Amino acid sequence: MPAPHWPAPVAATPVTATVPLPGSKSVTNRALLLAALADGPGIVRQALRSRDADLMASALRSLGTTLTPTRESAAGVDWHVTPGPIRGGAHVDVGLAGTVMRFVPPMAALADGPISFDGDPHARKRPMGPILDALRALGARIDNDALPFTISGPLTGGEVVLDASGSSQFVSGLLLTAARFEKGVEIRHVGPPVPSQPHIEMTIEMLRAAGVAVDDSEPDVWRVAPGPIAARDMTVEPDLSNAAPFLAAALVTSGTVTIPGWPLTTTQAGDALRDLLTQMGAEVTRATPTPSPEPTGSSDTPTPKITRSTDTPTPETTPSTGTPDPKVTRFTDTPSPEATRSADSPSAIATGPSPSSPASPHSSAGSNTGTTAATGSGVTDLVVRGTGVITGIDADLHEVGELTPTIAALAALASTPSRIRGVGHLRGHETDRLAALATEINRLGGDAEETEDGLIIRPRPLHGGTFHSYDDHRMATAGAVIGLAVPGVEVENIATTAKTLPEFVQMWTAMLDAR
Numbered sequence: 001m002p003a004p005h006w007p008a009p010v011a012a013t014p015v016t017a018t019v020p021l022p023g024s025k026s027v028t029n030r031a032l033l034l035a036a037l038a039d040g041p042g043i044v045r046q047a048l049r050s051r052d053a054d055l056m057a058s059a060l061r062s063l064g065t066t067l068t069p070t071r072e073s074a075a076g077v078d079w080h081v082t083p084g085p086i087r088g089g090a091h092v093d094v095g096l097a098g099t100v101m102r103f104v105p106p107m108a109a110l111a112d113g114p115i116s117f118d119g120d121p122h123a124r125k126r127p128m129g130p131i132l133d134a135l136r137a138l139g140a141r142i143d144n145d146a147l148p149f150t151i152s153g154p155l156t157g158g159e160v161v162l163d164a165s166g167s168s169q170f171v172s173g174l175l176l177t178a179a180r181f182e183k184g185v186e187i188r189h190v191g192p193p194v195p196s197q198p199h200i201e202m203t204i205e206m207l208r209a210a211g212v213a214v215d216d217s218e219p220d221v222w223r224v225a226p227g228p229i230a231a232r233d234m235t236v237e238p239d240l241s242n243a244a245p246f247l248a249a250a251l252v253t254s255g256t257v258t259i260p261g262w263p264l265t266t267t268q269a270g271d272a273l274r275d276l277l278t279q280m281g282a283e284v285t286r287a288t289p290t291p292s293p294e295p296t297g298s299s300d301t302p303t304p305k306i307t308r309s310t311d312t313p314t315p316e317t318t319p320s321t322g323t324p325d326p327k328v329t330r331f332t333d334t335p336s337p338e339a340t341r342s343a344d345s346p347s348a349i350a351t352g353p354s355p356s357s358p359a360s361p362h363s364s365a366g367s368n369t370g371t372t373a374a375t376g377s378g379v380t381d382l383v384v385r386g387t388g389v390i391t392g393i394d395a396d397l398h399e400v401g402e403l404t405p406t407i408a409a410l411a412a413l414a415s416t417p418s419r420i421r422g423v424g425h426l427r428g429h430e431t432d433r434l435a436a437l438a439t440e441i442n443r444l445g446g447d448a449e450e451t452e453d454g455l456i457i458r459p460r461p462l463h464g465g466t467f468h469s470y471d472d473h474r475m476a477t478a479g480a481v482i483g484l485a486v487p488g489v490e491v492e493n494i495a496t497t498a499k500t501l502p503e504f505v506q507m508w509t510a511m512l513d514a515r
C-alpha cells in the first residue's frame with residue numbers, strides 16, 4: 001500500500017533556525033569511487049548516508065572494494081575504504097542515481113569479467129547512450145544503449161568524441177576512472193554546450209587532489225594521463241544543493257535560516273544559491289561561526305541538530321550580491337594512512353583531521369572549528385534572511401540545473417513573473433522536471449508554462465492539493481516549500497527525499513519548531 005501523502009506544514013510565523021546539513025551527494029559518490037580506485041587504503045569522512053550514497057557503496061563492494069563504516073554520527077559516516085582487484089560477475093543496482101549509473105560503468109569495464117547494471121523503472125529512461133558509446137570506443141563491449149546493460153572489458157582507453165549536452169555526468173564518469181585506463185583518455189565534446197560545468201570542475205579538482213594529471217586547458221576537451229590515483233583522507237562538505245529548500249523557507253516566511261559549514265570556495269552548484277536568492281529578494285550574508293553545543297546523541301542519531309538562530313553570529317560581510325568572495329588559501333592534504341602525497345590544490349572536499357583524531361561533525365558551529373583547525377578558516381555560516389517580498393527571477397540555470405525545482409517553487413510564490421532558461425537537460429533527470437514542475441504548480445492553481453529549455457512562471461494565487469513527486473527528491477522538497485505558504489498542500493511520496501536527504505521530514509519539522 002502506498003504511504004499516505006505528507007501534509008506539508010504551513011509556517012505560522014517566520015522561521016528562525018540553524019540547519020546543519022549532511023554531506024554532499026556529489027562529493028560523497030566521487031570520493032568513494034576514487035577511494036575504491038586508489039593505490040592504497042583511504043578514508044572518506046562525514047560521507048552522506050542516503051539512498052544514492054548507499055547504492056554507490058554497494059556497487060563498489062560488489063566490484064571488490066572493502067568499505068568499513070567506523071564513525072556514524074549526525075555528520076555522516078566515516079568510511080575506511082580498501083581497494084581490491086576489480087571483480088567481474090557482479091550485478092550493480094543503480095536505483096535512480098545518475099552518479100551511480102554514469103560513474104560506475106567505466107570502473108566496471110576494468111573488471112576481470114562482465115558486470116550487469118539495472119535500476120528503477122525510470123532509470124531505464126535516463127540518457128546513457130553517449131557514455132556507453134564512449135566506453136565502446138575505448139574498448140569495452142556493452143549489449144544495450146540504456147539500462148539494463150552488461151559491460152565487459154578489457155578497456156584500454158585513448159581518444160573519444162561524445163556529445164555531453166545531455167549530462168555533465170558523461171564527462172565526469174569517464175574522467176573519474178580514466179587514470180586507471182592503460183592509455184588514459186582524451187575526451188572531446190561535440191554538440192550543444194555541456195551543462196553543470198561546476199560538477200565537472202568538482203571532478204577535476206578531486207582528481208588533481210588525488211595526484212591525477214588532468215588537462216582541461218582546451219574548451220570541451222579533457223585529457224587524463226594514465227597513472228595511480230592516490231589514496232587520501234578526506235572530509236566531505238555539507239550538501240549545498242540540499243540547503244536550497246531550507247534557505248527558500250527564509251524567503252517564504254520572512255524568516256532567517258543559517259547553514260553552518262558553508263565553504264568559502266567550492267565547486268558545488270548549491271553555492272549559486274547565494275546569488276539566486278539575493279536576486280529573489282533575500283539578504284544573504286556570511287558570518288563567522290561561533291561555537292555551539294555538540295548535537296546530542298550524535299553517536300546514533302542521524303539527524304543533525306537544528307537549533308534556533310538567536311545565537312546566529314553577527315554577519316561580518318556585506319550581502320553577497322555580485323561581489324565574489326575573496327579566494328582563500330585552501331586545504332592542505334592529510335596523507336592517508338598508507339599513502340604519501342603532495343600538497344593539495346584547492347579541493348571540493350575539506351581535508352579532515354589526521355586519521356587518529358576524530359573528525360568533528362559539521363553539524364554544529366563547533367564542527368567548523370574542527371574543520372578550520374585543519375584547514376585555515378575554510379568555512380563560514382551562511383545566513384539568509386527573507387525580507388517579506390519574493391521577486392520573480394530571469395535566470396539561466398544551465399550550470400546549476402539541480403537548483404531548478406526550489407527556484408521554481410519560489411517563483412510560484414513570487415510577486416512578479418519568472419523565467420528559468422538553459423535547463424532542457426532536466427528532462428533527463430529523475431523525471432522530466434520541466435513537465436513535472438509545470439504540471440504540479442498548475443495543479444495548485446498556479447500559472448507555469450514549459451518552454452523548450454525551461455519554464456515561465458507567473459504570479460497567481462495558489463490553493464491546496466496534491467503535489468506529486470515523480471520519485472524525484474527535489475520535486476518533493478519543492479512541494480514542501482510551496483506548502484509553507486499554501487494551506488492544504490499534500491506531497492505524494494515524501495519518502496523519495498531519501499535519495500539524498502533521508503532525514504528531510506524531521507529536519508523540516510525541526511526547522512519550523514525551532515523558536
Ligand SMILES: O=C(O)C1=C[C@@H](OP(=O)(O)O)[C@@H](O)[C@H](O)C1
Nearest residue numbers: 026167168169195196199401402
Ligand atoms: O556529477 C554530479 O554529481 C551531478 C551532475 C549534474 O548532472 P547533470 O549534468 O546531468 O545535470 C547534477 O544535476 C546532478 O545532480 C549531480
Ligand SMILES: C=C(OP(=O)(O)O)C(=O)O
Nearest residue numbers: 096097098099402429430
Ligand atoms: C539530477 C540529480 O541527481 P542525479 O545524480 O541522479 O543525476 C539531482 O540530484 O538533482
